[in-house]
Amino acid sequence: MDNFGPVGVASPDHTGHDGPDLEPLRAQVRSQWVDVLEHDDFGDDEDFFDAGGNSLLVAEIMAALGAEFGVRVELRLFFAHPTVNELTGALAAHEAFKAAAR
Amino acid sequence: MSASPTSVQGAPWSGWNETTRPFRDDATVPELIAEAARRHPDHPAIVDSDKRVLTHGELDRLSNRLARLLRELGLGRGSSVGVYGERGAPALVGMLAVLKAGASYVPLDPAWPASRVVGLLDRLDVTAVLTDRASLPSVQEFRWEVPSLRHVLCPDIPEEFSWSATFRREQVADLSDPPSGSADPLEAAGFQVCQDHVARFVRSATSAERPSVLEIGCGSGLVVEALAPWASRYVAVDPSPESVARSKEAGDRAGGEVEGVVCFAHEAAERVHGPFDVVVLAGTVRFLPDLDHLTGVLDSLVGLLADDGVIVLADLVGPGLGAGSGLRVPPRYVERLPELLPGVAHAGVHRRRAGEFTGEPAERYDAVIRVEPSRDRAAAPGREPLWTGHHIGLRPAGPLATGPTADDACYTIFTSGSTGAPKGVVVGHRAVVNLIDCMNRTYEVGPADEILFTVSFCFDLSVYDMFGVLAAGATVRVASAADLAEPDTLVDLLEQESITIWDSAPATLGMVMPFVEAREPAGRDTLRLVLLSGDWIPVPLPDQVRGAFPHAEVVALGGATETTVWSNHHRVGEVDLTRPSFPYGQPMQNTRSYVLDSGLRPCPLGEEGDLYVAGAGVGVGYAGAAALTAARFLPDPGARRPGERMYRTGDRARWLPNGDLEFLGRLDDQVKVRGHRIELGEVQSALLQCPGVRAASVVAPVGRRGRTLAAFYVPTAEPLAKAELVSALRALVPSHMIPSRIVALDELPLTSTGKIDRAALLGRL
Incomplete structure (x- = not known):
């Protein structure tokens, strides 16, 4: 049976509406996930x-x-944004990252 | 049949149980700490994240004063005092003061759901709670749900009243001044006063035909308009001169004369002369700073009432509602006013009838307070204040003449319970003194040491961190919640301050190590002792730690809350990375371990059995649970003193030929997740209380870096959103018991014997 309902099932992949400039960060986030999740x-x-x-x-x-x-972030940022897309967006909006990107 | 002492003791293959060592078995925890204060009065005892330092001498005197107040309130040997506060110096001072008074402390985490805190306080019949400024508003809301709770102390408020510091005349006057053009300050604040309802309600509450009325917080005069023509006298009070002027105008328009007085609610009794048949606060309560202030206001107003007079509180908002910002008043608070205010004979809560209102006003309620005849009011004793630092400071700083004995309870710490209710483990002073003696001697902890205190004081690891370290004359550096949220900050503390000791579950250090390793080393020479316990220790972790901190010795410890923090310890030497785990190591002093069969006979070498722990560390038992205590704390067949008991750990184990013990799993569904001891049954029971859940089962899969919790449930109808379930769970259990994965199923798989097939569930993850 594969009836896991809306909980625990992946929604369709993000299609990238938020512009191309987030792509490098998203790729980095994703690559970190792959590293630790194996x-x-x-x-x-x-x-x-x-x-x-x-x-x-x-x-x-x-x-x-x-x-x-070269920045510091609170762990709770991740817990509040536990998907690749959300974390990418949150990091991009994070003051420390903005400063680092400048 | 129980085994004879010789057969238990004489396990010939092991020196394990040869642990007897004299210690001060008549001493208590506060005695040890007071002695340290005499030895090192000017040495830092507690340092917090704002770099505030409390010396051992200051700690001693502060806790003496608080202990004296506690004793005056009747708290001493045999009482337990709740400690509900943020991580910080005030909580540590509070716990020490409780012990000095002779009572035991019950640590409670403000992050827990209020219903859990209320349930625990109620079960233990706790009569007093120590809290702090940040947590006081929650205590003021929930205390009415605990019938036994009489005293609340908030030592970190220096003023006499909780509200003095937050109560600014200009601020309140601003708030009360209606913006020009706007009808009413409450409306301006988005709060609609139910004018007609209030008028009807007031009329029904009094038997006087032409009553004299005092209105506190008249705003722009909505209630004045409705009631002034009917009153024989109408006094309108408000801190805003403009509101008072408008109310007088409103009275004139309506055909009733209104006396206006500009003052705050708590000043009204001094500025206005009674008697009144009715005192009305309509919506006003929302503007008061806290419930203690409201109580004081009501206390003063009671004196203004005629014998059959009433106080009407209209448009109250209970804690269940998130509407707006103002003060929320629990209905139980109103109902308990007769206990709280000696002049009050009765206080009734009036819910609004269905259909009378729509939207948020339907959720509000009204209340009527009736008083004793004036002569009884005059004779009544005053109400008990909220005890603050002001009251504590009035007590002498010298020690109380008497304290606890070594046999008295020191604390009650809650652990997860399989049936859904947490278990309160009671531990006595002698057990803690033995632990402190063993640790401080073995690891040579002394005044030069400083521990980074990262553990919640609701977990028993904190017992050594606080009392063991203080008894050594050393320093407790309290990491704040903000420090703990950002591992980089903890690394800063380890590098930049003179921290020598770390003590945590492996997972806490495991979260910090990636940040240590990601940084250039700077000042990593002071850390000398790393204590890890509470969970399986990843085998590579000690080498990682020693690689980063060259002077750190890593010690693996084991134990249960029931046997006082730790029962065994192992100095980690060269690590064999092919081993799955570290050995149990050595028993703590005066601690014995037995592997017994179901008839309580010793198992032969190599044979699996139940692990029991006996000796000085065995706790008193479970609070208010005699049957459970009797089932888990049994007579010790190897007792060294009459009446000693052993604790059935629930672990399966066997002796190895080298004299070590091997852990072989649990008898029950208790698991460790990131160092938290969790009964899967408690999580399951919480899930079953969530709306929309028909059946549930919880598993703890082992993944990379340890266990997590995963829940499976069968919905009553449609599957629920994960966020919805998580938020329902948050109202029931602490956050560490919330599963990280929650999966809906059509049905739970069963084994051939009809039990839930957990193995099949694990396979679905």
Whole structure:
């Protein structure tokens, strides 16, 4: 049976309405997810925890992203934005990242 | 049949249980800490994130004053005091003061759902709660739900009244001044006063034909208009001169004379002379700073009433409603006013009838307060204040003459319960003193040490972090909630301050290590002792830690809340990365472990059995649960003193030929998720309380870096959105019990014996 309903099932992949400039960041976020989850079988709108993630892996992702951009972010940013697309948007809107991108 | 002592003790293959070591078995926790204060009065005891320092001497004196107040309130040996507050120095001072008074503390987390806190306080018949400024509004809302709760103390408010500091005359006057052109300040604030309803309600509440009326907070005169023509006298009070002027005009228009007085609600009793048949507060309560202020206002107004007079509170909003910002008044508060205010004979809550209102006003309610005859009011004792730092500061700083004994309870800490209700584990002073003695001696913890305190004080790891470290004359550096939210900040603290000890579940350190490793090292020489416990320790973690902090020794510890934090410890040496886990190591001093069969006979070497822990660390039992206590705390066949008991851990284990113990799983559905001990049954029980859930089962799959919680449920109709279920769960259980995955199924798979097939569920993830 595959009737998991709206919970726990991936919605269709994001089609990229928010402009091309987010693509490099999205690719980086996605690549961090792949590294820690050790698979790439998840959609860009899929919840990290449904994809097999846990909070220790969140720390690994955020430490790596922070180091890459030379910025500090609170872990709760991830918990509030637990999909690739949401996290990409949240990071892009984050003051520290904006400053780092300048 | 129980085994004879010799057969339990004499496990010839192991020196495991040769642990007897003298310690101060008549000492108590506050004695140890007071002795440290005498040795090092000027040494920092507590440092917080604002870099405020409390020395050992200051801690001693502050906690003495608070302990004296607690004792005056009748709290001493045998009482338990709730501690409900943010992580910070005030909570630590509070817990120590509770112990000095002779009582035991019950830590409660403000992040827990209020219903859980209320249930726990109620079960333990707690009579007093210590809180802080940030958490006080919640206590003021929920305290009325706990019949036993009489005293609330908020030591970090220095003023006499909780509201003094927040109550600014200009601010309230501004709020009350109607913006020009707008009809009423309440309406301007988006709050519609139900004018006709209030008028009818007031008329029905009094038996006087032409009553004298005092209105507190008359605003622009809506109620004046409706009531003044009917009153024999009408006094309108408001802090805004403009409102008072408008109300007088409204009275003139309606054909009733109105006396106006410009003052605040709590000043009215001094400025206005009674008696009145009716005092009305219509919508006004929303503008008051807190419930304590309201209580004070009502107390003063009671004195203005005629013998058959009433106070009418109209348009009250309960805590269940999110409408607007103002003060929310729990109906239980109103109902308990006769206990609170000696002059009040009765206080009734009047819900609004269905269909009378639409929208938000239908959810509001009204209340009528009736008083004792004047002569009884005059003789009545005053009400008990909210106890603040002002009252505490009036007490002497010297120690109380008496305190607890080593046999008394020290704390009650709650752990997850399989039936849905948390279990309160009661631990006595002697057990904690043994733990402190063992740790401080073994690891040479002394005044030069400083611990980074990251653990919630609702978990028993905090017991050593606070009391063990303070007893050593060392320093507790309290990490704030904000520090804990950002691992980089914790790394800053480890690098920039002189932290020497870390103590946490492996997961907490596991979340920090990626940030440590992502940074250039700077100042990593002070950390010397890393204590890890509460969960399986990832085998590579100690090497990671020692690689980053060259002077750090890593110690793996194990134990249960029921046996006082830790029962065994293992200094991690060279790590064999092919091993699945670290050994149990050595027993703590005066601690014994037995592997027994179902007849309580010792299992032979290598044979699996139930793990029991005995000795000085065994707790008192479960609070208010005699049957459960009797089932888990049994007579110790190897007792060293008469009456000693052993604790059935629920772990399966066996002795190895090298004298070590091997852990072989659990007898029950208890799991560890990120160091949190969780009964899957408690999570399942919470899910079943969520609307729309017909059946549920919870599993704890092991993924990379440890376990997570996953829930499966069968909806009564359509599957629910995950966010909806999560928010329903948040009202029932702490956040660490909320599954990270929630999956809807048509039905739960069953095994051939009719039980839920958890293995099949795990396969679906």
